[in-house]
Amino acid sequence: MSITLNWAILGAGNISSQFVFDLLLNNDRKTQYRHVIKSIGCSSSVKGQEFIKNNNITAERNYNVTPVVQSYKELYANSEVDVVYIGTPHNFHCEQAVSCLENNKHVLCEKPFAVNRKEAEIIFNAAKKHNKFCMEAVWTRFFPAIKELKEKVYHEKVIGDVYRLFADFSYSGDVKNLPLTSRVRDRSLAAGSLLDIGIYPITYSRILLDDQVGQSASKFEQKSFLSIDKDDLVDHLGSIIIKYENGKHALLTSSELVDGPKAYVRLEGSNGWVEMYSDNPARAKHFKIFNKHGNEIYEYKDNSGYNGFIYEANAVANDIHGGKLEDAVMPHDETLLVMGVMDDIRKENGLVYEQD
Numbered sequence: 001m002s003i004t005l006n007w008a009i010l011g012a013g014n015i016s017s018q019f020v021f022d023l024l025l026n027n028d029r030k031t032q033y034r035h036v037i038k039s040i041g042c043s044s045s046v047k048g049q050e051f052i053k054n055n056n057i058t059a060e061r062n063y064n065v066t067p068v069v070q071s072y073k074e075l076y077a078n079s080e081v082d083v084v085y086i087g088t089p090h091n092f093h094c095e096q097a098v099s100c101l102e103n104n105k106h107v108l109c110e111k112p113f114a115v116n117r118k119e120a121e122i123i124f125n126a127a128k129k130h131n132k133f134c135m136e137a138v139w140t141r142f143f144p145a146i147k148e149l150k151e152k153v154y155h156e157k158v159i160g161d162v163y164r165l166f167a168d169f170s171y172s173g174d175v176k177n178l179p180l181t182s183r184v185r186d187r188s189l190a191a192g193s194l195l196d197i198g199i200y201p202i203t204y205s206r207i208l209l210d211d212q213v214g215q216s217a218s219k220f221e222q223k224s225f226l227s228i229d230k231d232d233l234v235d236h237l238g239s240i241i242i243k244y245e246n247g248k249h250a251l252l253t254s255s256e257l258v259d260g261p262k263a264y265v266r267l268e269g270s271n272g273w274v275e276m277y278s279d280n281p282a283r284a285k286h287f288k289i290f291n292k293h294g295n296e297i298y299e300y301k302d303n304s305g306y307n308g309f310i311y312e313a314n315a316v317a318n319d320i321h322g323g324k325l326e327d328a329v330m331p332h333d334e335t336l337l338v339m340g341v342m343d344d345i346r347k348e349n350g351l352v353y354e355q356d
């Protein structure tokens with residue numbers, strides 16, 4: 001049975017390109033999911049047309065549809081669109097997501113879902129009021145590698161009892177030479193490594209140290225340090241320690257100043273450990289399992305050719321097709337939990353945004 005979903009892409013930038021790549025590759029492969037791109041919402045029609053050209057969004061690859069380039073307002077009013085993918089900086093998410101929901105559109109919104117938990121609640125309340133599906137685009141949770149890893153570690157118990165996780169998302173971004181208006185430095189765009197990339201190590205601790213999500217989550221507490229840059233007043237270096245009530249620890253780091261370790265995740269148990277590798281720690285595509293003697297006993301690699309956004313896009317298609325208003329893997333209360341954790345970390349370190 002095929003499922004058709006009509007998308008609008010709001011914001012013709014970096015991440016929207018990567019998302020669209022996967023939808024089109026999926027269409028090329030004629031899978032059961034028909035992801036049709038109906039509209040590109042963009043601040044400039046020239047830029048929107050360039051986005052279509054640069055990303056090779058042709059009618060042949062898009063079920064005979066050439067997308068229209070629209071202003072955001074026109075996109076909200078487009079009755080041919082089922083769901084909007086929001087790929088703009090975090091500070092815009094709340095207003096844009098609510099506008100989509102009020103105009104009868106489902107929403108898949110990039111991470112972080114909003115600047116703080118308060119804004120996330122506003123969006124979910126609008127979704128409930130208008131009876132629309134809404135999800136934070138935490139694509140990492142949807143990779144087949146994650147399912148396979150959890151099967152190995154928690155059902156087959158290949159590394160014994162799990163005690164500790166190291167997870168990092170760091171890259172050397174030459175931050176000091178970026179203009180203060182850059183998305184990486186501009187506090188009015190809610191810049192800072194915690195919201196931009198620190199959310200991923202937190203996500204790995206949620207995925208790999210707890211089988212539950214949201215309100216059912218196991219209890220944990222956290223302590224953190226963020227170094228706040230004296231010029232742009234946001235964090236580019238952060239460290240968080242989480243302790244679950246069952247005693248497991250997560251040591252989580254993120255930075256835009258230095259490159260991180262090749263094994264960006266290391267999950268340790270009584271009988272061995274797991275290492276995950278990637279050019280982008282959000283992309284869970286490759287892991288190895290070692291026994292306690294250091295011998296490699298298992299390797300998993302995702303060679304699908306997708307960036308990895310297709311997995312969440314297909315989940316959204318299934319949910320919407322099934323009449324669901326939230327996704328079971330990334331439900332509203334898991335977004336609220338993680339937004340609340342990041343609120344607390346910012347509070348602990350004096351990092352305030354105007355939305356607070």
Ligand SMILES: NC(=O)c1ccc[n+]([C@@H]2O[C@H](COP(=O)([O-])OP(=O)(O)OC[C@H]3O[C@@H](n4cnc5c(N)ncnc54)[C@H](OP(=O)(O)O)[C@@H]3O)[C@@H](O)[C@H]2O)c1
Pocket residue numbers: 010011012013014015016041042043044047087088089090110111112137139183189195196282
């Ligand atoms: N899932 C992931 O792994 C991942 C990776 C990177 C980013 N993200 C998330 O995706 C979102 C966008 O990140 P990005 O790297 O794609 O950003 P980006 O390329 O800098 O910007 C995306 C779009 O947002 C709009 N925009 C950017 N700066 C703006 C400004 N100052 N004022 C008004 N509009 C502005 C523009 O829309 P127009 O095209 O309409 O002009 C731009 O094309 C962020 O929330 C980020 O956290 C997720």
